[in-house]
Amino acid sequence: MINDLRNLLATTSFPYPMTNTIEVTGVNLTTAPKTELDYDIDMEVTVSDIAMINDLRNLLATTSFPYPMSNTIEVTGVNLTTVCYPNVCYPNGNGFQCRCEERFALSYDSCVLYTHCDDIIQGTCRCINAIPADGQFCQPQLPPKTELDYDIDIEVTVSDIAMINDLRNLLATTSFPYPMTNAIEVTGVNLTTVCYPNGNGFQCRCDERFALSYDSCVLYTHCDDIIQGTCRCINAIPADGQFCQPQLPPKTELDYDIDIEVTVSDIAMINDLRNLLATTSFPYPMSNTIEVTGVNLTTVCYPNGNGFQCRCDERFALSYDSCVLYTHCDDIIQGTCRCINAIPADGQFCQPQLPPKTELDYDIDIEVTVSDIAMINDLRNLLATTSFPYPMTNAIEVTGVNLTTGKSNRLGIFSSAFLSRYLTEIFIYAVTLEESYSSSCIYQ
Known part of the structure; x- marks a missing residue:
């Protein structure tokens, strides 16, 4: 508009009458508005003594900014960004090493191109083994990026229920995270709830690994079982927008027995504690x-x-x-x-107190065939000298053995070894009976 004003004044004839008594004899545009221009100026300084770098740091640290250069120019700040010096440890001895000052760093490309001499952290380094040919010296370090996570619920209306399967297939074949822009990526997409017409209303069902809260199950009439406080089907579209949510893993219950000792000053308080x-x-x-x-x-x-x-x-x-x-x-x-x-x-x-053990008594008849009737007396003597009850295991004992009937050559047990086998046969038979009994009875 300044140029338009100049053109208007140049084409206007003066004196210019305003009224019968007032005229403008001339108009001059005298002062243009100030325009502030900011410049970033990179300066390379060569010094003959590396110690001068510290002098420069001290000078900058003690200088107040902005620093006026003239009535129209001021220096708002000076940063020492990069110091390059001969690297005597370089393989051929003719190279340089460049190091960044505090709060400055080199880009990843420079770190790789010019061989970094410190670690690359978050895509930057602070030391390279060359003077950058492209003039890309150390730049201000940007603060670390702050990642913000958002859960976004999207409702999609489709005209054909078959499209739900197409959507499932699309999500199953899409790789995540999915970049939307340089700064935004989609980390995952879940199909949580499908609602479709059911008679005069709607029915909503949860997809796999999702469920509805107990309140929603009750409020909107669940159409499947409520398990662990959730259901996966309701007979309405939730008016509050509370659709299916990720199913939490089942809670792990830990049981503890805690012994507490309480000291009381009055024994009567024990009764109060019992009543409580x-x-x-x-x-x-x-x-x-x-x-x-x-x-x-x-x-x-x-x-x-x-x-x-x-x-x-x-x-x-x-x-x-x-x-x-x-x-x-x-x-x-x-x-x-x-x-x-x-x-x-x-x-x-x-x-x-444990409940009393239940004892089961068995009478077992065993017929034994012997080849010598004299062995019956051996059996009588053996039984007479055996102490009863006779333990077979921790849970089974023989309370007694009686020789009841002799029939010609039939009957008996002979010798200690034979008695042991005899009692073992009783044990096996008793165990068989006990297992048979246990399979058909419940002990309380």
Whole structure:
């Protein structure tokens, strides 16, 4: 517009009447608006003494910027970017090494072309073994790129349901990440939900590895089973836009048994604790991920004369070793007791009482054929000198053997070796019976 104004003034005749009493005798365009021009100037300086580089650094560090050169020119800043000096370690001794100053670096192409002498980090280096012929010296280091991840939900309407399979095939054959521009790439695309007409409404189904939340399953009427708080089919298009989400892996539950010792000043508080536990519902949630499945009061220890006496609560008992070591104060029944006269030093307090073992008794008849009737007496003597019960394994014992009937040459067991075989036959037969019984019965 400045030129337009110049042309207008050049073609206007002066004096120029404004009114009968006012005229403009002349107009001059005197001052053009200031235009600020910024220049980046690269300067190469040759010095005869490498020590002068430090002098230059100190000078720049103590100079205030912007620095006025004249009324119209000022230097806004000076950076020492690159220092190149003879490299006496270079193979032929005639080369140079160039190093970048702080906050400057060389491009990847320069690092490779001129042989980098330090590591290439994030596509840049700070040392090369030559003076760049293209004048591409060290440049300001850019801050590291910040990657931003976005999850974008896209709804696509198709006129033919068969196009869904085409879309699946397209996604299956597309390689990811897929570059959109130099700065944007698509890391993956998932087909999550397919909704299609169903009678007078719609039905939405999740694709593989996706599921709907429990709230959506209930709100929009699920059309398959709810498993672990999710379903994969509903009878409506979610109005809130909450379509299928990635299925989380099943939670891993870890069970811990924690022993807690509580010291009370009043023994009556034990009853209060029993009442509290009796009226508390379990499992008891502590947080979203932790719940207490149960609390048992196992052992109560209280002063008794000069020591302590520990008693087990209902359904708990002490081991036989603890009963003996700490002097039991009630009867030992089936290898356990419920009262000892000390606090166990090893921390082995009362444990849950195991249900009593179920004993099964079998009467087994065995017929034995012998070649010599005199061996019957040997059998009688052997049985008379054998101690019963006779253990066969940890779980099986023979409580007794009776010789009941002799019939001419039929009957008997002979010698210690033969008795051993005889008892072994009983054991095998008993095990067979027990396995047969176990397969058809449930022990509780």
